[in-house]
Amino acid sequence: MTTTRSAGRSALFKFSLVLSVLASGVYQNAEAQTSYELNSGWKCTSLNSVKDNGTIISQTNYDLAAWNAAVVPGTVLTTQVANKQVPDPFYGMNNEKIPDIYKVGRDFYTYWFAKDFKEAAPTGSNQTYLNFRGVNYSCDVFLNGHKLNSKLHKGMFLRQSYNITKWLNKNGNNRLAVVVYPPDVVGNPNGGQGGDGTIARGVGIQYTAGWDWIQPIRDRNTGIWDKVTIEHTGAVAIKDPHVVTLVPGVRKPEGAQQPAIIQVSAEVENATGAAVSGTLQYNLDGKLVSQPVTLKANSKQEVKLTDYSLKNPKLWWPSGYGPQNLYKLNLQFVAGGKVSDQKSIEVGVRQITTEWNNKTESRQVNVNGQKVFIKGGNWIISDQMLRFSDARYDAEVRFHRDMNLNLIRVWGGALIERPEFYEACDKYGMLVFQDMWGSGDCNGRWIDPMKADDQWTRRKYPDDHDLYLKSVADQVKLVRNFPSLAIWCGGNEITPPEDIFAALRDTIMPKLDNTRWFIPYSNSEEMSRNVQGGNGDGPYGIQSLTTFWDHQTYPFNSEVGSVGVSDYESLKRFIPAENMVVPEFDASTGKTKTDPVWEYHKYIGYDGFIDKYGKAKNVEDFATKAQLVNYDQYRALMEGFSSHMWDWYTGTIIWKTQNPWTAMRGQMYDYYLDPNACLYGLHNGSEPLHIMYNQTDGMVMVANNTFKTHSNMLLVAKTYDMDGKEKVLTKVFADVTPTTTKRYLSLKREIEKEAKDKGIFLCLQLLKSDNEVISENIYWLPDANGDFSGLQKMPKGDLGATAKYLKNGKVEVTLTNEGNGALAFFNRLSLVNADTKQRILPAFYSDNYVTVLPGQTKKVVIDHNPGADKNLAVTIGGWNVTERTISIDK
Structure with missing residues (x-):
């Protein structure tokens, strides 16, 4: 690379x-x-x-x-x-x-x-x-x-x-x-997944003929x-270098390390009519490793250098578990005292292994010998018109890190991602689950009346198997050096044709990249088996929050998700004013009446969940209430899976976390890189050390997705009514061992009693010995009828706010609830141009949709491109806090 x-x-x-x-x-x-x-x-x-x-x-x-x-x-x-x-x-x-x-x-x-x-x-x-x-x-x-x-x-x-x-x-x-x-066959965009499916006859992107989350790309x-x-090179060029790192044993991020093994090879090509003698060499951590080579005229040769034992290596870890250390390796071919060609490679020293977990009946992923609970997001592509950039890749992958995820799955109806995507994943600690081209929808897994060909015909797609195999081999060479690449997958919900799959499994992957997990297809039994046998994915729509906790789904679920409408500012970017019409859900029929533009942009319904906060007055009100639902849905999703870590599950991957165009479903941020509450619900629910509440049985639990034991913590549970009156339910000491979830006590009876009339706020905290909050989780719980009746009449909150520059490109906002009144609930912060009030995009918030308790102060740090705008301010507004704009102190 x-x-x-x-x-x-x-x-x-x-x-x-x-x-x-x-x-x-x-x-x-x-x-x-x-x-x-x-x-x-x-x-x-x-x-x-x-x-x-x-x-x-x-x-x-x-x-x-x-x-x-x-x-x-x-x-x-x-x-x-x-x-x-x-x-x-x-x-x-x-x-x-x-x-x-x-x-x-x-x-x-x-x-x-x-x-x-x-x-x-x-x-x-x-x-x-x-x-x-x-x-x-x-x-x-x-x-x-x-x-x-x-x-x-x-x-x-x-x-x-x-x-x-x-x-x-x-x-x-x-x-x-x-x-x-x-493409030779462009497909009929007839409304099916991949249109009539014939787009898959070529070796290319399948979703361009349309899908249930995107319109056809013309x-x-x-x-x-x-x-x-x-x-430019000299006589000899270096082609497709390959770096493998082996990290034996069980490691920890801190402390001295036993050596790691570095294996380097490359193809070298002499383009001249005379033989060339020289040296293939690299320098790593100050040590030179070399191999003499003689190349005949107009010839190629594969050269493998001697294995190198790297002393006390600085290891690469997934986000949340340790640092993302990278070494610079400069591979050169030197002939006649001159460098003929060189390739610079960033090496992350790590080893990926998997093993079968008999308890969950699914695979678990290990990094450097340590088991890692997979919290992932499904990724389509950065832009439907392929307008890729380093900056956009960096921003999108950073958002996934900020959600406290540790894996991105690149879906098989799109592409093998670009090196710049992988660079960002290396930087931010995102493992990558990379599908190869193909999907169950287009490639014949099931009968489909929208498809032009029968299943037997579609099962043979693409038309040119040799081209497919050459392309896979080429792309494997393109991205195999990135430490973030963890899993290769034969296709989305189906394997490629039998001869292609056999070549991948038996020849291409063993020869070109034999250190990663290769699975047949995205929800195959090799990943997991559920109690009914087999594996699968979903569901994809909005669900009761308790479902995430109580309903056992697939042990390594490659696709499970919910809604994802962004806020009003986001909607205005692509929906004309005349189409700003609130969706109308009919509870008696379970159907939603939707504006044609919303329908065109693939709106997925919120059913009756919005009405629990009061019927939406207009689209702005609808979008505001949707953020409450978004936050709750994705917090509960990840908490539910984490609550059964290593018991029911070894991982889950959300369908999906981003959109390559202006769709209205499955996104933590919109196409314009503006985050919504989905992102921050996930940020909360998947934090590495996390206190949480099961709304079914009232159990308070702590999930520890780190390799450290956390002990001598004080667990605090308290409620606040709509006026801000506090009631302490319990304070107990807590500890939790590495990569486990621990149950502590049930508060079901007390909570139901407190919440029955108007609903209640539940605040859970983990405190260190100096009373520093290391995990805080604030739930808004409904009344006995399942409605948020108290929120609808909640008094105004008293929220003070100041902002200052910590340095160029970094702003700190201090939020203070100074009174003894209500909580300042669910406040959205936005970095904006001070004159136009338009949001600066992208911007990265250490937290957002923030609730501040009475007497509490919270700080939010906002990172942004320092060259984006010099005239900045911060807008703040919440459920019961009137929006206002504050200046930023120099």
Whole structure:
């Protein structure tokens, strides 16, 4: 791996512009002296608009004046949106105004892309390479009048590398021209999962024909969608280095460590007509490891260096368990005293193993010998139009860390994620469960009347098995060095065809990446078996909170989730004012009447849960109450699974935590990177050391998802009525051993008595010996009828607030409930522009939707990009606290 590094239409356009800048910005990597990106100055035109071929178009004297500016990396649709040729498909019903490839034909989205660049022809034995990291779906490549590929290149995920040394113009002026064809079979977007399913006949992204959380992507992501680079080497180039770390025994994050074993290998290629002798070597932690190599003319060779014993290694751990230490390894090929090529790799020293847990009847994941309870989120893709950037990847993965999760599953209907995603996961301690391409929906697991082909036919998808296998092997090499990558999976809810699966299991994975858990499919019996036998996933809709605690689901559930509508500020970014209509739930029929735009953006119903807080007056009121439901749902979800850790479960993965467009379900933050209460309910419910309350049996419990014993803690349980009157229920000393959940006592009788008339607040705390709060959890519990009647008449809270800069890019907000009155309940903090009051996105809050008890002070730290805005303020408002804006002290 080479290290590389607001409301309405106006706000939508501004944010889209920011994304475009992020996606197309120049990011120099660690090989800046030998490699650079071709990521600006591209031009494009449709195939139908030109009659000339690539050998003519790629000559520097060919006139491109009539061509349009193009976004590369990007897609045809990305370019069309940037050039305002089509409306933004993320707003309202705009996507319906864009021609779909199924109706207009593949030629409509077949495009030429051209790029002029300066590059002098190398001298001596030096070489220059042109690299494509991803083109969808097929292409021909021309440079300076020469066709570089001997046959049509196919496959969205198959990298291309061309030695262009002899084709560079002597004057240094060069032109690259690429004709890009859409997928061979584009699929009918008929409303099914993956449309009619035929999109899966190719080796590409399946959801582009539509799914139950996204509308069809009109060009099916046709384009040069990933990075294009020019690379310089000497006679010998290093290809696809491989670093394996072995960490024997059971380790702890702290203290001295026994040695770890580092294994390094790489393919080296001599591109010249003469033999070359040299040394493949690397430096790690100040130690040099080397291997002499002699390469014949025009040859490749796999070289394995001697295993290296790393003394007292600084280990890499998942988030919540320990630090994410990374070593810099610089791999070089040296010949004649000069560096011919080098690759910089960040190495996380860790070892992933699994074992069968007989108690849960499921696999458990071990890191460095320690069992880790999996708290994960399902990830689709960062942006449906593939507008990827380092900054967006970093923000999205950071949000997952901030939810106190430790794993991200990359779903199989999308892609094998990019190195920049994995870099962020390495940084923030997110293990990755990486599906390969395929889904039960498209690939024939069950009968489906929306599909064009029968199950036997779909079971053989894709059409080109050889291309699939070549693509998998290539992508494994692309990402296998990242320590965060923990699990390979054959596909979403189904294995690939039998011959493909056998090759993956028996040949490709053992040869290319044999240290990770490879599972057949995402909910296979190899992961877990439930009491009925087999495994599965779900449910996906809103549930009673007690269900999460009491209903035993699958022991390692790869998909379970709930609702996810964001707040009113978020909704205004993509829903026109005339469509701001409150959904109407009919309890007698169990059905919801929904506005067409909400329906189009895949709204999933809250049923009667909103009405428990009082019938929504308008959309703003609805969205505010939805946040209370969101917080409760996801806190209860993770608490319920944690309460049965190592008893019923070894892990769970939420479906899902993010959206690649403006959908209204399954998200902890919206497409614009604005978090909602789902995120902070999870942040609370999955904190590493967590006190919690089972609303079914009244049991107070402590979940310890760390490797440390926590002892001599004081467990405090107290209630507050709607006026803020406090009643202490119990104070007992508590301790809990590593990676366990402990039951303490039931408060069911006392709580039901206190709550029966108006509901009650329950505050649970764990205190250290100096009375420092190390875990606090505040529940709002309903009355005897299951309604939050007291909240509906709750008196105003008295919340004082100040803000100051801790340093550039970091703001501390102090919240104080100074009176003896009611709790200041469920306060949303937002970092905003002081003049427009528009939120700064993204911003990262140490906590949010914060409740402050009478007499209590809390601090919230807000991190943001210091260059985003210089004129900042903080808005604060809650359930019973009027929103206001405060300045930030310098």
